Amino acid sequence: MGIQERKERERERRKQQIIVAAKRVFSEKGFTKATMEDIAKEAELSPGTLYLYFKNKEELYASLTLRILQYLYIRVEHVSNEKDLEPEQKLNSLADAMFDVYEFDPLIVINMFQLQSSETLKHLSDELLAEITELSRKALAVIRSIFEDGIQKGVFQAYNPVVLADIFWSLFSGVVLWEESKRIVNKDKDFLKPTLEIAFEIFNGGLRKS
Amino acid sequence: MGIQERKERERERRKQQIIVAAKRVFSEKGFTKATMEDIAKEAELSPGTLYLYFKNKEELYASLTLRILQYLYIRVEHVSNEKDLEPEQKLNSLADAMFDVYEFDPLIVINMFQLQSSETLKHLSDELLAEITELSRKALAVIRSIFEDGIQKGVFQAYNPVVLADIFWSLFSGVVLWEESKRIVNKDKDFLKPTLEIAFEIFNGGLRKS
Amino acid sequence: MGIQERKERERERRKQQIIVAAKRVFSEKGFTKATMEDIAKEAELSPGTLYLYFKNKEELYASLTLRILQYLYIRVEHVSNEKDLEPEQKLNSLADAMFDVYEFDPLIVINMFQLQSSETLKHLSDELLAEITELSRKALAVIRSIFEDGIQKGVFQAYNPVVLADIFWSLFSGVVLWEESKRIVNKDKDFLKPTLEIAFEIFNGGLRKS
Amino acid sequence: MGIQERKERERERRKQQIIVAAKRVFSEKGFTKATMEDIAKEAELSPGTLYLYFKNKEELYASLTLRILQYLYIRVEHVSNEKDLEPEQKLNSLADAMFDVYEFDPLIVINMFQLQSSETLKHLSDELLAEITELSRKALAVIRSIFEDGIQKGVFQAYNPVVLADIFWSLFSGVVLWEESKRIVNKDKDFLKPTLEIAFEIFNGGLRKS
DNA sequence: GATGAATGAGTATTCATTCAT
DNA sequence: TATGAATGAATACTCATTCAT
Numbered sequence: 001m002g003i004q005e006r007k008e009r010e011r012e013r014r015k016q017q018i019i020v021a022a023k024r025v026f027s028e029k030g031f032t033k034a035t036m037e038d039i040a041k042e043a044e045l046s047p048g049t050l051y052l053y054f055k056n057k058e059e060l061y062a063s064l065t066l067r068i069l070q071y072l073y074i075r076v077e078h079v080s081n082e083k084d085l086e087p088e089q090k091l092n093s094l095a096d097a098m099f100d101v102y103e104f105d106p107l108i109v110i111n112m113f114q115l116q117s118s119e120t121l122k123h124l125s126d127e128l129l130a131e132i133t134e135l136s137r138k139a140l141a142v143i144r145s146i147f148e149d150g151i152q153k154g155v156f157q158a159y160n161p162v163v164l165a166d167i168f169w170s171l172f173s174g175v176v177l178w179e180e181s182k183r184i185v186n187k188d189k190d191f192l193k194p195t196l197e198i199a200f201e202i203f204n205g206g207l208r209k210s
Numbered sequence: 211m212g213i214q215e216r217k218e219r220e221r222e223r224r225k226q227q228i229i230v231a232a233k234r235v236f237s238e239k240g241f242t243k244a245t246m247e248d249i250a251k252e253a254e255l256s257p258g259t260l261y262l263y264f265k266n267k268e269e270l271y272a273s274l275t276l277r278i279l280q281y282l283y284i285r286v287e288h289v290s291n292e293k294d295l296e297p298e299q300k301l302n303s304l305a306d307a308m309f310d311v312y313e314f315d316p317l318i319v320i321n322m323f324q325l326q327s328s329e330t331l332k333h334l335s336d337e338l339l340a341e342i343t344e345l346s347r348k349a350l351a352v353i354r355s356i357f358e359d360g361i362q363k364g365v366f367q368a369y370n371p372v373v374l375a376d377i378f379w380s381l382f383s384g385v386v387l388w389e390e391s392k393r394i395v396n397k398d399k400d401f402l403k404p405t406l407e408i409a410f411e412i413f414n415g416g417l418r419k420s
Numbered sequence: 421m422g423i424q425e426r427k428e429r430e431r432e433r434r435k436q437q438i439i440v441a442a443k444r445v446f447s448e449k450g451f452t453k454a455t456m457e458d459i460a461k462e463a464e465l466s467p468g469t470l471y472l473y474f475k476n477k478e479e480l481y482a483s484l485t486l487r488i489l490q491y492l493y494i495r496v497e498h499v500s501n502e503k504d505l506e507p508e509q510k511l512n513s514l515a516d517a518m519f520d521v522y523e524f525d526p527l528i529v530i531n532m533f534q535l536q537s538s539e540t541l542k543h544l545s546d547e548l549l550a551e552i553t554e555l556s557r558k559a560l561a562v563i564r565s566i567f568e569d570g571i572q573k574g575v576f577q578a579y580n581p582v583v584l585a586d587i588f589w590s591l592f593s594g595v596v597l598w599e600e601s602k603r604i605v606n607k608d609k610d611f612l613k614p615t616l617e618i619a620f621e622i623f624n625g626g627l628r629k630s
Numbered sequence: 631m632g633i634q635e636r637k638e639r640e641r642e643r644r645k646q647q648i649i650v651a652a653k654r655v656f657s658e659k660g661f662t663k664a665t666m667e668d669i670a671k672e673a674e675l676s677p678g679t680l681y682l683y684f685k686n687k688e689e690l691y692a693s694l695t696l697r698i699l700q701y702l703y704i705r706v707e708h709v710s711n712e713k714d715l716e717p718e719q720k721l722n723s724l725a726d727a728m729f730d731v732y733e734f735d736p737l738i739v740i741n742m743f744q745l746q747s748s749e750t751l752k753h754l755s756d757e758l759l760a761e762i763t764e765l766s767r768k769a770l771a772v773i774r775s776i777f778e779d780g781i782q783k784g785v786f787q788a789y790n791p792v793v794l795a796d797i798f799w800s801l802f803s804g805v806v807l808w809e810e811s812k813r814i815v816n817k818d819k820d821f822l823k824p825t826l827e828i829a830f831e832i833f834n835g836g837l838r839k840s
Numbered sequence: 841g842a843t844g845a846a847t848g849a850g851t852a853t854t855c856a857t858t859c860a861t
Numbered sequence: 862t863a864t865g866a867a868t869g870a871a872t873a874c875t876c877a878t879t880c881a882t
Contacts, residue, residue: 014845032242033329036873046847051874119243121395133395159408163401166388167381167409174384178376185331185343191373198369199377206416246856256864258858267856434866452662453749456852466868471853539663541815553815579828583821586808587801587829594804598796605751605763611793618789619797626836666877676843678879687877 015053018043019067022060027107031061058123062132064107069135072101073142080142087150088204094146095200098172099193106180140165156207168203175199225263228253229277232270237317241271268333272342274317279345282311283352290352297360298414304356305410308382309403316390350375366417378413385409435473438463439487442480447527451481478543482552488525489555493562495520500562507570508624514566515620518592519613526600560585576627588623595619645683648673649697652690657737661691688753692762694737699765702731706772717780718834724776725830728802729823736810770795786837798833805829 021043025034036057040047054060075097079090121129144165150156156164179192231253235244246267250257264270285307289300331339354375360366366374389402441463445454456477460467474480495517499510541549564585570576576584599612651673655664666687670677684690705727709720751759774795780786786794809822 030329035871040848047873048848048875049846052845057873119240159412163405163408166392166405167385167412170384170388170405170409171377171381172384173388174380174382175377177387178380178383182376195373195376195380198373199380202369202377202413202416204416206412206414210420245854250865257856258864258866259862261857262862450749455850460869467852468854468869469867472866477852539660579832583825583828586812586825587805587832590804590808590825590829591797591801592804593808594800594802595797597807598800598803602796615793615796615800618793619800622789622797622833622836624836626832626834630840665875670844677877678843678845679841681878682841 011053015063018045018050018053018060019063023064023105023107026061026064031057055125056123058120059125059128062120062124062128064105066128066132066135068101068105068107069132069139071104072097073135073139075101076139076142080146087146087153087155088208090146091150091200091204091207094143094168095172095196099196102176102192106176140169143168150207155209157209159207164207171199171203172196221263225273228255228260228263228270229273233274233315233317236271236274241267265335266333268330269335269338272330272334272338274315276338276342276345278311278315279342279349281314282307283345283349285310286349286352290356297356297363297365298418300356301360301414301417302410304353304378305382305406309406312386312402316386350379353378360417365419367419369417374417381409381413382406431473435483438465438470438473438480439483443484443525443527446481446484451477475545476543478540479545479548482540482544482548484525484527486548486552486555488521488527489552489559491524492517492521493555493559496559496562500566507566507573507575508628510566511570511620511624511627514563514588515592515616519616522596522612526596560589563588570627575629577629579627584627591619591623592616641683645693648675648680648683648690649693653694653735653737656691656694661687685755686753688750689755689758692750692754692758694735696758696762696765698731698735699762699769701734702727703765703769703772705730706769710772710776717776717783717785718838720776721780721830721834721837724773724798725802725826729826732806732822736806770799773798780837785839787839789837794837801829801833802826 018039022034022039025038025042028034029038036047036050039060040050043050050060054063076094079085079093079097082090082093085093144161147156147159147161147164147168151158151161175196176192179190179195182188183190228249232244232249235248235252238244239248246257246260249270250260253260260270264273286304289295289303289307292300292303295303354371357366357369357371357374357378361368361371385406386402389400389405392398393400438459442454442459445459445462448454449458456467456470459480460470463470470480474483496514499505499513499517502510502513505513564581567576567579567581567584567588571578571581595616596612599610599615602608603610648669652664652669655668655672658664659668666677666680669690670680673680680690684693706724709715709723709727712720712723715723774791777786777789777791777794777798781788781791805826806822809820809825812818813820
């Protein structure tokens with residue numbers, strides 16, 4: 001391992017350290033209320049150091065999304081690759097994968113929508129933006145392919161698979177957001193998992209060719 | 211009409227004037243970037259005046275949500291009251307109503323989630339918070355009753371109607387948010403309506419007793 | 421006096437109040453070391469208020485220059501208008517005027533050069549920049565006309581009057597800067613006035629047709 | 631050559647390397663906007679290394695002045711030593727020398743005035759400050775001696791030679807600064823050389839005993 | 841000597857909110 | 862009621878300088 005490589009690795013470790021701290025702080029306070037100093041303190045670093053690794057607050061925030069997307073993509077692709085699963089079983093596996101993604105970082109969906117203001121996007125480096133867009137595109141493509149497969153095998157109804165992937169993702173994120181917000185406002189208990197299960201069940205039922 | 215009442219009416223008119231201006235400004239800039247001065251200018255009032263009608267920025271923002279919830283409730287209740295509709299037809303009417311709500315104020319859903327940070331909630335008056343919670347509860351109750359009706363009549367499967375209402379709402383808001391964000395990031399065209407239609411179609415299919 | 425006018429006057433008074441404070445602070449600390457908070461304190465205002473009257477630090481600084489240019493222009497024009505003075509006498513009056521300008525604000529010359537970085541100019545409003553440029557141009561035009569007059573009357577040698585005006589101004593500002601800096605570095609006494617007198621005497625001598 | 635001496639020489643080379651880089655960066659960005667990292671990069675060194683050779687940013691900046699003063703002194707002394715030149719010819723040679731100095735480093739004059747804030751001076755080492763003061767004094771002394779010579783020989787009028795040297799220097803630096811700033815603001819062409827020539831011509835004329 | 845990662849003090853600017861008129 | 866000038870706390874970001882390696 002060359003010196004170059006060791007440095008790169010060290011740098012990556014630091015980035016992760018900051019990202020972990022940022023995740024905690026953003027989760028608790030939200031993007032606007034969280035200050036760079038909060039994050040620096042959480043990471044036991046100085047504010048200036050944050051800027052050695054992330055161009056600005058927006059970019060640090062977006063990096064959280066990138067991280068979760070990477071995990072999402074891996075999980076989703078894994079489902080897609082299980083050759084001996086029937087389309088319906090794949091759909092169920094997909095639902096499980098989504099839930100794992102949620103547990104990996106409950107903020108994922110919230111992140112991904114707060115991100116989408118054109119004002120925020122302006123402050124991201126092209127590079128990071130491209131990575132996010134690309135990964136998001138690839139993950140959806142995999143989901144789409146699962147639907148395509150099911151349609152081809154005559155198990156699913158012949159909807160446009162692109163649209164199906166969008167709806168699947170929307171249903172997932174919609175339920176996450178809604179249950180999340182109910183929890184906060186009503187101090188309800190956490191009903192995410194069972195609600196999500198029923199949601200996917202109905203979705204599957206509606207999709208299946210009877 | 212007493213003087214008291216006239217004053218009250220006048221006051222209400224002003225509040226609406228401010229809300230309309232706020233809606234425009236928040237839509238364009240988002241909660242954080244919009245300033246109270248922007249809104250005051252849009253309303254052709256002075257910043258100070260805004261505070262005669264709304265306790266603070268958060269409360270003004272939340273009032274937008276209240277307004278849309280009021281509209282949502284009216285529309286939804288109207289659907290529920292159409293006695294001679296079959297459950298399935300009611301569900302379709304409900305979907306149409308939701309779309310009208312979206313068109314009445316496309317920000318609704320976005321609003322309703324941005325609202326839910328506990329940090330923000332702290333700044334709302336108990337009164338306003340209660341109104342929002344109550345109205346939201348009532349609207350969902352009506353939706354729930356539609357599902358109950360369908361289940362009782364043996365048209366829908368016997369899921370928990372409370373959960374069904376949540377899922378219905380989640381599906382709607384999930385698709386709205388997702389299509390919205392796709393439009394911003396990818397500068398895609400607006401596919402909301404058709405996507406929403408398919409989503410509800412699948413949902414109906416999955417719900418229906420075959 | 422209308423209410424509009426009174427407000428305008430009040431606003432102008434405030435601007436002057438700030439400018440006076442800024443002059444003191446900039447004089448003592450220089451542009452970079454002076455902070456907006458220093459100036460606010462000196463003006464017994466809050467930092468925010470400064471920004472109600474000046475777009476930014478650079479613009480506040482440039483306003484100092486504008487103020488002195490206004491005074492310079494008035495003095496110089498007054499000299500030019502004294503019809504019964506001979507060109508040589510006018511030149512002497514001009515020298516006196518310049519000295520008054522210096523006493524009105526010793527920072528003038530220093531200001532006027534620190535101003536000229538293209539970086540700084542970028543932050544000025546077009547309006548202010550135009551005013552400064554215009555006033556500076558007009559003042560030099562008046563000086564030029566004095567030389568033209570002398571040349572026409574055969575009193576001065578036939579140099580290009582534009583160049584003469586530039587040299588006259590350069591000589592003045594050069595001496596001011598140099599004596600100023602000697603005072604600071606060597607803690608010399610103030611020899612500005614006598615040095616300036618000799619400088620102009622030599623300049624006049626060299627210009628005069630013998 | 632001892633090891634000690636070799637090291638000293640090596641050290642001097644490094645200092646020059648840094649000064650050359652600093653000159654480039656300061657010229658382009660000015661003192662405030664130029665960062666130590668900019669300079670380090672330009673010198674192909676690390677920021678830390680700069681501090682092995684210069685106490686701080688101010689001292690590095692002041693070293694530029696020292697360097698130009700050294701050149702100025704050499705040139706000026708050379709003129710003074712040309713025994714067979716008449717005082718007037720010497721004055722012309724002096725003017726040429728000044729122009730060479732300007733071309734050696736156009737920033738010289740600007741440098742030398744920006745330097746003079748007592749705030750800046752505080753950060754210089756006594757040693758460097760002494761060197762600058764001494765060299766500046768010596769250069770002016772040489773200039774003064776040229777005037778003394780001319781006065782004694784009855785060619786120049788009997789002004790105080792100390793003052794004459796100051797005025798000569800002021801005229802030079804005044805014209806440089808003024809033409810420089812005209813160039814930046816008005817994007818005028820470069821009229822320095824011809825303006826300077828006329829300025830010195832007039833100065834000479836005014837000084838000469840007729 | 842040389843490095844360059846880390847520091848953390850320093851500051852221009854914004855903007856929700858207040859209050860004298 | 863309405864105003865809008867004034868406030869001043871809050872914060873992202875910079876950069877001269879240090880110091881462990």
